[in-house]
Amino acid sequence: MTREVLDCRRLLCPMPVIRVQDRVAGLQPGDELEVVCTDPGVLQDIPAWCRINGHRVTEMREARGEYILRLRVGEAE
Amino acid sequence: MIATPRKAVALVSGGLDSMLAVKVVQEQGVHVEGINFFTGFCVEGHTHAIRKKDRKKPKRNNALWVAEQLGIKLHIIDIVEEYKEVVFNPKYGYGANLNPCLDCKIFMVKKAKEWMEAHGFDFIITGEVVGQRPKSQRRDTLPVVQRDSGIGDRLLRPLCAKNLPPTLPEREGWVDRERLYDFSGRTRKPQIALARRFGIEDYAQPAGGCCFLTDAQYSAKLQDLWSARGAKEYEMDDIMLLKVGRHIRPAPEFKLIVSREEGEGNFLQGYRYRYPSLKTVSHAGPLALIDGTVDEAGLELAARIVARYSQGKSAPEVELEFRDAEGASRTLKVAPLPPHELKREWML
Ligand code: SF4
Numbered sequence: 001m002t003r004e005v006l007d008c009r010r011l012l013c014p015m016p017v018i019r020v021q022d023r024v025a026g027l028q029p030g031d032e033l034e035v036v037c038t039d040p041g042v043l044q045d046i047p048a049w050c051r052i053n054g055h056r057v058t059e060m061r062e063a064r065g066e067y068i069l070r071l072r073v074g075e076a077e
Numbered sequence: 078m079i080a081t082p083r084k085a086v087a088l089v090s091g092g093l094d095s096m097l098a099v100k101v102v103q104e105q106g107v108h109v110e111g112i113n114f115f116t117g118f119c120v121e122g123h124t125h126a127i128r129k130k131d132r133k134k135p136k137r138n139n140a141l142w143v144a145e146q147l148g149i150k151l152h153i154i155d156i157v158e159e160y161k162e163v164v165f166n167p168k169y170g171y172g173a174n175l176n177p178c179l180d181c182k183i184f185m186v187k188k189a190k191e192w193m194e195a196h197g198f199d200f201i202i203t204g205e206v207v208g209q210r211p212k213s214q215r216r217d218t219l220p221v222v223q224r225d226s227g228i229g230d231r232l233l234r235p236l237c238a239k240n241l242p243p244t245l246p247e248r249e250g251w252v253d254r255e256r257l258y259d260f261s262g263r264t265r266k267p268q269i270a271l272a273r274r275f276g277i278e279d280y281a282q283p284a285g286g287c288c289f290l291t292d293a294q295y296s297a298k299l300q301d302l303w304s305a306r307g308a309k310e311y312e313m314d315d316i317m318l319l320k321v322g323r324h325i326r327p328a329p330e331f332k333l334i335v336s337r338e339e340g341e342g343n344f345l346q347g348y349r350y351r352y353p354s355l356k357t358v359s360h361a362g363p364l365a366l367i368d369g370t371v372d373e374a375g376l377e378l379a380a381r382i383v384a385r386y387s388q389g390k391s392a393p394e395v396e397l398e399f400r401d402a403e404g405a406s407r408t409l410k411v412a413p414l415p416p417h418e419l420k421r422e423w424m425l
Contacts, residue, residue, distance in 0.1 A: 010347060012317060014115055014138055018155050038347065041138070048141040052151055 003032045009066065013041035017049050024055065024073055031073045032058075042067055083251040084108045084198040085233070086189055089151060090287045091139025093268055093280040094204030094236060099147050100275050101235040102202055105252050109202070111151040112192055113140040114185050116160045117316050118288040139281045146277070156188060157313060164290070165309040169212075169221075174296035176288065178213035179221065186226035193231075200231040200246045207237045208262040216240075236260045236268070289320060298324050298425045305329060305369065314351060318366070321345065323386075324425040327378055331369030332425070335386055351402055355383045358408070359396035362387025377411060384413035 006023050008016035016037050023033060035046065046069050047057045054074035061068050087099045089111035099109050144151035163184050167177030182205075189201050205214050212218065219241065223232050230245040233252065238244070239259035247254040260267045272280065289295040298319045303309045305326070318334055322341050326332040333355075336342035342364045345354075352366040365383045367376075376399065384395035390413045400406040 014119075014141075014153055015155070017138070017141070018115065018153050021153060045138045045141060048138065048145055049151070049153075052141065052144050052149075 001030050001032070002027070003034070005034045005036065008035055008037040008039075008042070010038055012039050013045050016042050017045045020046060020071070021049065021053075024053075024071070027073045029073050029075045033071045033073065035069045035071065037067045037069070038065065040067060042069065046071070082106055082108045083200070083246070084110070085200050085202050085246075086193050086196070086198045087111050087149075087202045088185060088189055088204070089113050089140050089143055090204070091143055091281055092204070092287065093272060093277075094206065094209075096143045096147065096204070096277065096280060097268060097271050097275070098202050098204040098235045099149065100277075101257065101271075102233070102252060103147065103149075105256060107252060109147070109149050110198075111140070111144050111147075111149050112189050113151055113153045114156050114160075114188065115153060116181075116288060117157045117313055118164075118290050120288060143280075152192070154188065154192070156184075159188075160184065161311070164311075168225075169218075172212050172291065174291055174293050175299055176290035176296075178210065178291075179218055182213045182222050183225045186222055186228050186232060190226060190228045190231075199251065200233055200244070201228060202233045202235055204236060205234045206260045206262075206268075207240050233257075289316075295319055301326060301332075301425050305332070314348065315368075318345075318348065318368070322363075322365075325382060325423050326425055327382060327420070327423045328375055331367055331371050331375060331379070333365045333367060333379055333382060335365040335383060336363040349400060349402075350404070353399065353401045355380055355409075356398050356400075357384060357387040357389065357395055358398050359394075360384075360387045360389030360392065362389065362395075376409070378414075380409045380411045381414040382419065384411055385416070385419060387413070389413060 006019060008019050016039060020035055050057050050071060056072045056074060057069055058072050059070040085102055085107050087095060087109050089095045103109050141151060163177055163180050167180035169179040172178050186201060193201055207214060207216050207219060223229055233244050233246050236258045237260050238254060238257035240261055243254060246252045302311060302315060321344055322337055323335040324332055325335060336345050345364050345366055348366055352368060355365045363383060363386050367379060371379060380397050383397060387395055389395040393412060394410050395413050397409045398406050399409050
């Protein structure tokens with residue numbers, strides 16, 4: 001099980017979603033990914049993307065204008 | 078023996094038509110996944126980062142939302158770089174503005190075809206309707222999309238299939254042609270009725286098209302960018318910034334991007350590491366980026382223009398901070414430009 005960090009600062013939606021999607025494609029179920037963003041749109045878009053694709057957002061927080069989301073990769077079908 | 082369900086990939090824009098097209102095919106037992114292309118000009122996404130008033134009501138990404146309603150996976154593909162060629166040299170030309178709709182459709186279907194082949198899917202579906210759009214969805218242009226994209230008869234348009242020759246999925250019996258539709262023309266009534274039948278109440282109804290290239294003002298600004306640079310070119314930052322603020326070109330070598338309200342100011346703030354900028358300090362006022370090159374005289378003019386949009390517009394003197402892209406800053410004191418000196422033709 002790995003834990004990775006993805007820097008999506010200064011990217012505007014939907015780019016952070018695309019980056020997450022591409023990174024998750026290379027991860028295993030149970031792996032964790034922490035995404036750091038500056039576009040508040042990710043607070044809607046990344047959870048929506050996760051719900052659709054069977055992944056889980058385990059944490060969302062805001063710190064100094066940055067939005068940090070932690071995801072757990074779900075089982076592939 | 079139970080046949081494995083056929084698989085279709087749907088072009089999902091976030092609007093009602095593609096949503097219905099998916100529903101119609103899903104109802105027939107086909108496995109559908111969605112694909113959504115990000116060109117950089119999409120109305121979806123990022124715009125909610127810009128305007129402050131939108132922040133109170135968070136703007137959803139309609140393509141993701143639609144996928145969730147339909148219970149399908151959505152693959153968002155970044156085509157920003159490759160798409161430039163479509164915008165620069167559309168074989169079939171532009172629509173009313175800089176929208177290369179027909180070439181765009183061909184390109185997207187071609188990319189979807191590559192995805193379909195790479196993922197073992199059987200056909201593509203779109204929400205196109207004959208006669209719906211002046212150029213890209215005419216009876217004579219729909220076959221052009223099939224031919225030029227190379228998809229041929231593996232492209233099914235469930236909402237108007239009955240007006241078109243049977244496609245492979247219909248001939249092979251993967252879908253039942255009788256349960257497809259015969260919509261045509263610009264009326265939205267049949268779509269709305271079908272939505273009701275499916276129990277779909279909430280959906281986005283984009284007015285012009287799915288992207289900023291259909292917008293006259295946006296296109297004028299893009300055209301100006303090309304004229305100023307002497308070539309058709311753009312980077313992601315350029316096309317994002319065309320969506321924000323007042324664009325003022327007082328000289329061929331540079332233009333100003335002036336925030337109109339706090340949300341835009343915050344948004345432009347994020348670009349100060351890439352562009353020289355001006356911000357009023359003696360009075361409340363906008364943040365402006367300078368795109369291009371300025372000499373001292375140009376900078377003074379720029380500062381006077383920015384001052385004119387500050388609360389010190391009637392003051393004899395306004396103080397501004399000029400900061401270059403490296404972060405070095407200095408102070409300027411200027412007289413705000415009187416309204417009659419702000420030329421109309423500067424405003425993009
Ligand atoms: S409106 Fe924009 S995205 Fe839609 S078909 Fe035309 S060029 Fe393509």
